[in-house]
Amino acid sequence: MxxxxxxxxxxxxxxxxxxxxxxxxxxxxxxxxxxxxxxxxxxxxxxxxxxxxxxxxxxxxxxxxxxxxxxxxxxxxxxxxxxxxxxxxxxxxxxxxxxxxxxxxxxxxxxxxxxxxxxxxxDHSPVRDDLEMVTFRDADPWGTVHCFTEPAIWTGIWLVIPALTGSKVGDRCEVTWRGYGPSSSGSVEIPRTRWENIRQSLSDQDVKTGYSLTVNPYVPHIEPMVANASATVIYRIFRGARLVGMSKVATLKISRMLAGDPVPCGP
Missing domain, CATH: 2.60.40.730 (SOR catalytic domain)
Structure with missing residues (x-):
């Protein structure tokens, strides 16, 4: 030098x-x-x-x-x-x-x-994996969205992220939606339905009261789920690159079939 x-x-x-x-x-x-x-x-x-x-x-x-x-x-x-x-x-x-x-x-x-x-x-604190799960605003009492759900599911599915216990202002929240269809062994993920939202910097209001998101567009994130289908949602909280917590998995049942009608509802 x-x-x-x-x-x-x-x-x-x-x-x-x-x-x-x-x-x-x-x-x-x-x-x-x-x-x-x-x-x-x-x-x-x-x-x-x-x-x-x-x-x-x-x-x-x-x-x-x-x-x-x-x-x-x-x-x-x-x-x-x-x-x-x-x-x-x-x-x-x-x-x-x-x-x-x-x-x-x-x-x-x-x-x-x-x-x-x-x-x-x-920080050697264990990563929490039991944060309160996401809820689905428009699901019926059985946790299902269907042809009669209002607003219609093809306009998007509304997610409610709860108050973010243990997070801090400036943390990052990553939300992931995955869709599943029926298979002979139970259910299988439909890869093209995956949807993600990243809130890069949580505000004080986000931390204290949570916030809402809408899964859309309908194609490809919702439309592939037809009968006996479902979706799961999980969110993860990061502080810098460090994962500090993740939610319990929330599950939504999805049906776009009507009795006696071979054609699923929706556009």
Missing amino acids: SVSGPLNFKPPQVIGVLDHSQDPEGHVPSELLPQGLDVVVPLWPSYATQPGDRDKLVVRYEQVGQIPVVIINEYLPADIKPEFVIHIEPKYLLSDGVGKLWYEVYDTADHPSFSDHRNLTI
Whole structure:
């Protein structure tokens, strides 16, 4: 690396964790905690190229109550590549809290340059899988929508997302609808019926009272369900890339057949 003066780099990326610009707190997904973290450091602008040159990369992670991480690697010109992936072992991720991650680069003369720090939030709390389920506003008392449902099901099916217990303002909510038809073994998903809605940032009102959505258009999300059909809906709450909770599965029965009529209702 040249000795033209210290450089300042953007915060490092961590594979599986959202960029610091999207999630300033850097919530680490639960599944990464037992595996460790892979920190991605892009090649710095002026690097070792001549015989006798060497660059030194130091990755640091510090969190209260946890042994500080200091990982040092030296690179000769033959070792240079577009980016370096540095692994932080799981033993450094055992304590809940917010830590600081950054890296330093030293040239042959040990002149330093530094990245900005970024937060990483470690949370070992179990992921809730029993959040209150979605309800279907227009279903009859038996949990069915049919030819006489008002408003007509071909105008869309209204979902009611309940108050989002345990979520926070700014969390993300992902809602998934799946349609099923009858088969000899019970029921089978009809892939083309799948519908998803992502609310990127929950408001205070969303958290306290929930919100409503409409599944549409009719084709392809509802029309393929004809007789002895159903749909399921589940929602998941994310804080950054970390899943913090999911709802119980809600099931809606769907019938578009009338007794004695071989043709299903609907446009």
